[in-house]
Amino acid sequence: MAVKTQETPPKRTPLSRERVLRAAIALADERGAEELTMRKLAKELGVEAMSLYNHVANKTDLLDGMVDIVFSEIDPPAAGGDWKAELRKRAASTRAALNRHHWAIGEMEGRTTHGPNNLHLHNAVLGCLRAAGFSIEMTVRAMSVQDAYIYGFALQQSDMTPETPEDFAAEAQRQMVDYAEALSDYPHLIEVVGGYVAQAGYDYDREFLFGLDVILDRLEQLLSQS
Amino acid sequence: MAVKTQETPPKRTPLSRERVLRAAIALADERGAEELTMRKLAKELGVEAMSLYNHVANKTDLLDGMVDIVFSEIDPPAAGGDWKAELRKRAASTRAALNRHHWAIGEMEGRTTHGPNNLHLHNAVLGCLRAAGFSIEMTVRAMSVQDAYIYGFALQQSDMTPETPEDFAAEAQRQMVDYAEALSDYPHLIEVVGGYVAQAGYDYDREFLFGLDVILDRLEQLLSQS
């Protein structure tokens, strides 16, 4: 007697904004920003594309949410301690977050809305600088130069996919061959890229910290002579 | 006697890669990168979309060509003169070029192929630093930190559309209202953005040069003590 057979009730866990955003980040992390489409994201969640619109207003709202989650992964600096160490820590964790989510650097550009985690982080950076003794004017400048460097470095790194110094050296050697004829006009590229980087490689972590300390050390000088 | 009336022979000047690239840049400059599509570009040139493919291989080839033209607009630094002045000049002209073509900063990310103008410029920067007396290792680092800062600054600026200090102040005031309730948790944002930037505004040129000199001055110190 065919009662309504409870044939494997789909039993899908319901969607939520959180689940949608997390899945979107995972997809973008794995396959890149241009592979993140509403249809593919829906398929990943076992759902049709239009269902996503019950939880995000549209695609830019989706990206806004994703970006703010990335901001939440950054360690805000503490105010009142060793300000250089605190800012080094936040710079490193920013770089780490942008590295984990290499699509984020491209998506943060041109975005006009700032999520709460973004505001929280920047409030903390300003507070750290103010506590260190910088004037308001210098605080603005100090944050601006650091942010520009941090995001710019991440941007440059995303141009060169190889991660390790060895990979980088190999890539440099390959490009030296590719551009061989043109390169003969560029002796300094040969000397530096061909003669040095292709041998020694390029340690992103070390170079990043070097540049950061160029900035922080000079800021410290300006602070002490003010 | 209906001879073949030479009824207004279309007389269109033929396309060329140069013309396509220039038109693409003009379109992207005016309407943004996301408005640059093959169809709209073709319409601008009075042609059908597919005709463009006789002059560019595909859309990324088009963008490669556009990006290299932007590089051609940057003044390469001279080697052997006042190296800080030369590098300040190239930084300013880079910023100016990225400002004229605000889409470029987004399109240079992740690009793996480097056009001749890109190579030429970077060869000149390396040459300038080597002539100033930097070791090969320090030359790599010095270029890296400058580039990161320059591109990062342009990236940040593209987040905030207003150009003039006054516009910036007005925008800051508007955002203070938008985020009023959340902002109460962020006293330093209130102090700095609300209390200072919203009043004094933000002079991009001045702030850019300040940050650049933070870097160049510290590099000079490291050079003289080596």
Next chain:
DNA sequence: AGTATTACACTTACGCCGTAAGTAAGTCAA
């Protein structure tokens, strides 16, 4: 318990996009 409301996933459809493939019209060398 029965009914009304809401929440949420589904289907369909529209106008875009980049571009593969094939066609037609002009130019120029032999």
Next chain:
DNA sequence: TTGACTTACTTACGGCGTAAGTGTAATACT
């Protein structure tokens, strides 16, 4: 003249974001 080449045109395909409407299961309220 002819035939190869260049270059613009037409058509078509699959994928995109998303507007609009439909069906259904859970929840809230008599």
